Amino acid sequence: MIPTAHVHILAALLFGLGILGFLRQRNAIMLLMSVELMLNSANLSFLAAAREQGNVDGAMMPLFVLVVAAAEAAVGLALIIILFRKRVSLDVDLLRSLRD
Amino acid sequence: MASLLAFLLFAGLAVVCALVALFHRSVVHSAFALLGTLLGVADLFLQLGADYLAMTQVLIYVGGILVLILFGLMLTPPDRRELRPARIFLGLAVTGAGALLFLTRMDSGAWKAAPLQELPDLANQASPTAEPIGLAFLERDSWLLAFEFASVILLAALVGAVFIARRRFRVDDEGA
Numbered sequence: 158m159i160p161t162a163h164v165h166i167l168a169a170l171l172f173g174l175g176i177l178g179f180l181r182q183r184n185a186i187m188l189l190m191s192v193e194l195m196l197n198s199a200n201l202s203f204l205a206a207a208r209e210q211g212n213v214d215g216a217m218m219p220l221f222v223l224v225v226a227a228a229e230a231a232v233g234l235a236l237i238i239i240l241f242r243k244r245v246s247l248d249v250d251l252l253r254s255l256r257d
Numbered sequence: 258m259a260s261l262l263a264f265l266l267f268a269g270l271a272v273v274c275a276l277v278a279l280f281h282r283s284v285v286h287s288a289f290a291l292l293g294t295l296l297g298v299a300d301l302f303l304q305l306g307a308d309y310l311a312m313t314q315v316l317i318y319v320g321g322i323l324v325l326i327l328f329g330l331m332l333t334p335p336d337r338r339e340l341r342p343a344r345i346f347l348g349l350a351v352t353g354a355g356a357l358l359f360l361t362r363m364d365s366g367a368w369k370a371a372p373l374q375e376l377p378d379l380a381n382q383a384s385p386t387a388e389p390i391g392l393a394f395l396e397r398d399s400w401l402l403a404f405e406f407a408s409v410i411l412l413a414a415l416v417g418a419v420f421i422a423r424r425r426f427r428v429d430d431e432g433a
Contacts, residue, residue: 158260159260159261159264159304159305163261163264163268164264164301164305167268167271167272167301170272171271171272171275171294171298174272174275174276174279175275177279178278178279181279182279184284186284186288186326186329186330187279187284187287189326189329190278190287190288190291190326191279193291193295193318193322194275194278194291194294197294197295197298197318198298200298200302200310200314201298201301201302204302204305204307204310205305207307208305208306208307213386213389213390213393214393216307216310216386216390217390217393217394217400219307219310220310220313220390221403221407223313223314223317223318224407224410224411225410226317226318226322227317227321227322227411227414228410228411228413228414228415229414230321230322230325230326231325231414231415231418232414232417232418232421234325234326234328234329234418234422235417235418235419235421235422236421237329238329238332238422239421239422241332
C-alpha cells in the first residue's frame with residue numbers, strides 16, 4: 158500500500174514541472190504538452206484522494222479531465238496548424254494580431 | 258516494501274521522462290519522452306487500484322492525444338539534425354540488433370520453459386472498478402448530467418477543430 162502523501166508529492170512535482178515548461182517554452186506544441194502534463198498530475202492527485210476516502214466520486218473526476226484534455230488537444234492542434242499556415246512559425250510570442 | 262519500490266520505480270520514470278520532455282531541444286524527442294511520463298502515470302493509476310482509469314489513460318492519452326501531437330509535429334517544420342544519415346543508420350542499427358536478439362531468444366526455447374498455468378491469476382485478486390464507475394455515470398442525481406455534457410463538449414470540440422483547420426476554397430472568384 159503506497160502512502161497517499163507520496164502520491165500527492167509526486168503529483169505536485171509533476172505539476173511544478175508542467176508549470177515550469179509552460180512558462181519557459183515558446184513553441185506552441187510544447188505549451189500543449191506542458192498542459193497535458195499538468196492535467197495528468199491533477200488526475201493522480203484526484204485518484205490518491207479517492208482511494209483515501211474509499212469513494213468512487215474521486216475516480217470519476219479524472220475521466221472528465223480526460224474528456225477536457227482530448228477536446229483541448231483537438232482544438233489546440235487545429236489552431237497550431239492554422240498558425241503554421243499563416244505565420245510559418247510556432248512561436249507564440251509572434252501572435253500579436255489580437256493586441257490593441 | 259515491494260509496493261513502495263514499484264511506486265518509486267514508476268514515479269522516477271514519470272519524473273525523469275517529464276524532465277527530458279521539458280528540457281530536450283528537439284520537439285520530437287520531447288513528444289516521445291512524454292509517452293514515457295504518460296505510461297508511468299498509467300502504471301501508478303494501476304498501483305492505486307484504478308484499473309479502468311489506467312486502461313483509459315493508455316487508450317486516450319497515449320493512443321489519442323499523443324498521436325494527435327505527433328500529427329501536429331509532422332505537419333510543422335522538420336528539424337535539420339534529424340535528417341543526417343549517421344543518425345538514421347544508428348537508429349536502424351539499434352532496431353536491427355533488438356530484432357535479432359528477440360529472434361534468437363524466441364528460437365532458443367526460453368519461452369517454453371515457463372508454462373502459463375503456474376502464473377498467479379491477477380484478474381481476480383483485486384475488485385475491478387469498471388462496474389461502480391459505469392453505474393455512477395448512468396445513475397440519476399449522480400453523474401448523468403455531467404456525462405451528457407461531456408459528450409456534447411466532445412462533439413463541439415471535434416466539429417470546431419474540423420472547422421478551424423479546414424482548407425478554405427475560394428468560391429467568390431468563380432461567382433464573380
